[in-house]
Amino acid sequence: MDKNDGSVIEAETGYKRMSGEVRLRDRKVGVEVNYFHGLRDRGWAEHVLSLLCDALPLLEKVSGLPYPRDYGVRIYEATAEDVGRNDGENREREGIWIKPQAFDSYIVHETAHCFTDISDESWIMEGSADIYTYIVLQRMNKPRDAGGVKGSAFAEYYKYLKFEEDFPLDGWDPMTAEVKRAYYGYGKAFIFMHMLYKKYGIGVIGGVNRNLHKRGVKASSGGYKLALEEVTGKNMDDLFSGWIFPGEYKVMPDDVKPVGKYAGSDLNRKILQKVFEKF
Numbered sequence: 399m400d401k402n403d404g405s406v407i408e409a410e411t412g413y414k415r416m417s418g419e420v421r422l423r424d425r426k427v428g429v430e431v432n433y434f435h436g437l438r439d440r441g442w443a444e445h446v447l448s449l450l451c452d453a454l455p456l457l458e459k460v461s462g463l464p465y466p467r468d469y470g471v472r473i474y475e476a477t478a479e480d481v482g483r484n485d486g487e488n489r490e491r492e493g494i495w496i497k498p499q500a501f502d503s504y505i506v507h508e509t510a511h512c513f514t515d516i517s518d519e520s521w522i523m524e525g526s527a528d529i530y531t532y533i534v535l536q537r538m539n540k541p542r543d544a545g546g547v548k549g550s551a552f553a554e555y556y557k558y559l560k561f562e563e564d565f566p567l568d569g570w571d572p573m574t575a576e577v578k579r580a581y582y583g584y585g586k587a588f589i590f591m592h593m594l595y596k597k598y599g600i601g602v603i604g605g606v607n608r609n610l611h612k613r614g615v616k617a618s619s620g621g622y623k624l625a626l627e628e629v630t631g632k633n634m635d636d637l638f639s640g641w642i643f644p645g646e647y648k649v650m651p652d653d654v655k656p657v658g659k660y661a662g663s664d665l666n667r668k669i670l671q672k673v674f675e676k677f
């Protein structure tokens with residue numbers, strides 16, 4: 399990380415700006431944090447800048463993709479007027495807007511979206527951003543933050559399973575879905591990606607990303623499955639059934655193992671019996 403000392407400048411917008419540069423595999427990427435006047439805001443900006451300088455090289459490594467954008471990472475301190483009830487959002491060229499109370503995992507998640515352009519399927523983008531965040535936080539020696547990412551994904555998933563409103567993730571859109579389905583989808587997408595990670599390792603997820611990146615088209619759910627089959631040499635029909643495409647569940651994560659044959663709501667009941675012992 400190269401922090402430009404004395405780079406705090408007064409921006410026309412009323413923000414102050416702190417900037418630096420991160421050395422990635424093939425290039426240097428500029429990082430800036432725009433923050434409000436005030437001691438606490440300055441402390442926040444320093445924290446975010448150093449978090450990003452540590453997280454970006456790891457995000458590049460974990461996603462398997464070189465930093466893909468032709469502009470740097472620009473963070474803006476946000477208020478409720480900017481982002482509403484959310485803690486932040488990635489507006490691509492217009493920067494990443496983050497409330498100062500947002501968790502580190504939230505900041506890393508939004509930054510991880512710089513590496514999720516391989517698809518416009520929400521489960522691929524959100525599941526990837528969350529699994530990268532989970533692994534990057536672990537590698538940054540922040541096991542509690544990493545645990546929070548996994549724990550809240552599983553908690554959302556189980557919380558909504560009890561309504562027996564499970565649905566396959568293909569076509570899920572958290573922007574238009576009702577809140578309940580939006581949260582459920584995030585949880586389910588993480589659990590699916592976590593299952594891929596446990597079964598095949600992060601190297602395979604990176605391989606899928608590179609495979610898709612080379613093709614230069616946004617992957618559909620089917621395209622992602624094909625790339626995964628190419629990289630692993632295995633048929634993925636069973637794995638995607640129930641999770642991504644409609645059908646019976648044939649593969650479950652190791653963390654949760656219902657017994658016997660199950661489908662749809664039956665699966666839910668069996669999982670729930672196990673799960674409520676845990677949460």
Ligand SMILES: [Zn+2]
Pocket residue numbers: 507508511523524527
């Ligand atoms: Zn996201």
